[in-house]
Amino acid sequence: MFNEVSLSLEIGGRQLTLKTGKIARQSNGAVMVQYGDTILLSTVNRSKSAREGIDFFPLTVDYVEKYYAAGKFPGGFNKREARPSTNATLIARLIDRPIRPMFPEGFHYDVHIVNTTLSYDGVCTPDFMGIVGSSVALTVSDIPFMGPVAGVVVGMIDGEFILNPTPEQLKISELDLSVAGSMDAINMVEAGAKEIDEETMLKAIMFAHDNIKKLCQFQMEFQALVGKEKIEFQAPEVMPIVKNFIDQNGATKLKEAVLTTGKKAREEAVDQLEEVLFEEFVNANFGEEEVPAEVVAEFAKYYHDLMKEQVRDAILYNKHRVDGRATTEIRDLAAEVNVLPIVHGSALFTRGETQALVVATLGTKEDEQLIDGLDEEYFKKFYLHYNFPPYSVGETGRMGAPGRRELGHGSLAERALSYVMPSVEDFPYTVRLVSEITESNGSSSQASICGGSLALMHAGVPIKEHVAGIA
Structure with missing residues (x-):
């Protein structure tokens, strides 16, 4: 009845096991992640078609704590899990941040990731497991995910780094560092520390990345066993009529507008230029005809994408920020x-x-x-x-x-x-x-x-x- 596949890795002195093919089989990607006796179910699903007319990626990441996982009853009158706790919300954000950038530009399918803690041993915390589980579920699904990514926690006791410390170890640890990344780079860091120096913090991050690479390699091995073929996706190209007009008539003016000092003044300058350019664009291409809604949306999207690109290039390549500060200067x-x-x-x-x-x-x-x-x-x-x-x-x-x-x-x-x-x-x-x-x-x-x-x-x-x- 089941075609279950599992793979294990020794990391942080404990066994990490991935399983798929038995539970949540109707999900696009589903994996059971077990570390010690903590078990997390990570599922991912996408909509059948992309959303039209949006300029953002509709990703939702949920993290669900089930009290039965720890042998506990929920509090309150109903004795049932209700809205997520603050801790559950923070873990959902922790998972979202390294996952979200790993999708192709222009991918507008709804994607829903659900991480459910089914068993909790009080030793292996499920926070970083959610990053790994979400990444694995995406990696084995047909969704064009540019991962894998992985997350770990680093503690430090008596000058020694500890990978994925237990809650008891964290109580006496000088460092509580969460790091996530891919094989090549780090894309999320969050930390609390008892005033440790920068050199130690950098070493801790590199220690984390060494183990992240192992986890990413492990996920690729699992993908080779059970991964689905990815759907074909190509980011939609900008309409030539829109791109050519803005590039020729607005790029230089936009560069001047984004360098206006003051947030409100800059927003007004950018918005006013957009209105003027759009009016010129309509007169040049449509005259008295009604402009199709998709052209209006495309014009606004490309204009704002170009603005972001110009701001980014000015900072990276010219060391110039929109308010006139150097990259090392603090505001008043x-x-x-x-x-x-x-x-x-x-x-x-x-x-x-x-x-x-x-x-x-x-x-x-x-x-x-x-x-x-x-x-x-x-x-x-x-x-x-x-x-x-x-x-x-x-x-x-x-x-x-x-x-x-x-x-x-x-x-x-x-x-x-x-x-x-x-x-x-x-x-x-x-x-x-x-x-x-x-x-x-x-x-x-x-x-x-x-x-x-x-x-x-x-x-x-x-x-x-x-x-x-x-x-």
Whole structure:
């Protein structure tokens, strides 16, 4: 009844096994990943046809924690898994980031990746397994995936690097480094560390990449056993009538527009030029005739693609950024504390056109946050919440529960500051930071770190050292 195929690899002192052909057989690609006694099911499926008229890749990555995997009951009245936990959302983002760039330009099929933790032994964590499982499922499917990619976690205890450390090892580790990449390069790094030096961090990344190469080779061996033939895909070419007109009449003007100083002024210059060019394009090619909708969409897409290309080339090859700064220059900085009269601690940090208003609140043990997941429940004494309202970029929008981006940026800033927080013995208070992004022109998570460090000091929290963040 089943045509199951499996392959194993010894890595990090444990056995990693891939299996396919028995479970989720109707998925385009499905693989069971087992590391120790932790088992993850990764599935991938695509739509039958590409979406028309879109200029983005419709990829969805889900990570699902099943409480039965750890022999636990879900909390709450219904005793059923509901919306993903913050940790599950962060792992989904961790999987998404190295996977998303590995698809051909112009591939507009809907792709849905689902990673489900079926068994969790409390030793082998399923986060990096999700990257490997998603990559394997894509690699053996018929989807044109430019992988494989793989992910690992690196810890460091007593100066020695540890591959894929256990949760217990991470508690005493000086480093918690997640790295993902392909055979040739690294495409995602996320880390927290107890103030280790740059040389050690670089060595840790290279150690990670050495093991990533082994995992990528392992996936290619598995593909040779069970891989499907990839569908033929060619990125659609730009309509010659659109490309030739913009290249001849707008390329030079666009280069001038993108060098306009100031975010709003630059956006207005680029938008105004687009309107003028489009009007000229219509007059030259269509006159009084109605312009087909696909031509209108193609014009807008190629214009904005050319703009991005010009900005990128100016930075890479001319060392010139759109706001006139050199590649090594930081935007103008401004910082102040005590900006709100009643709160326990507050700071306003501004870097160019990015601004974070960060507020610190001190509480008692009753204000600790209960974290419930596949591991044992525990309480957090320090947490940071990040908010990104639409007004921060001068736009309208719906305000609601925090999305994946807000949770991810908040976690990033929280991790950076957590390593300098005082011990419970020295400072028994619960601490909550809230970063309100009031303006944004990039790097708002890092502004949250700078503002958070200031707000903590203003609140009288005896942090071990100042912390700054930069992208």
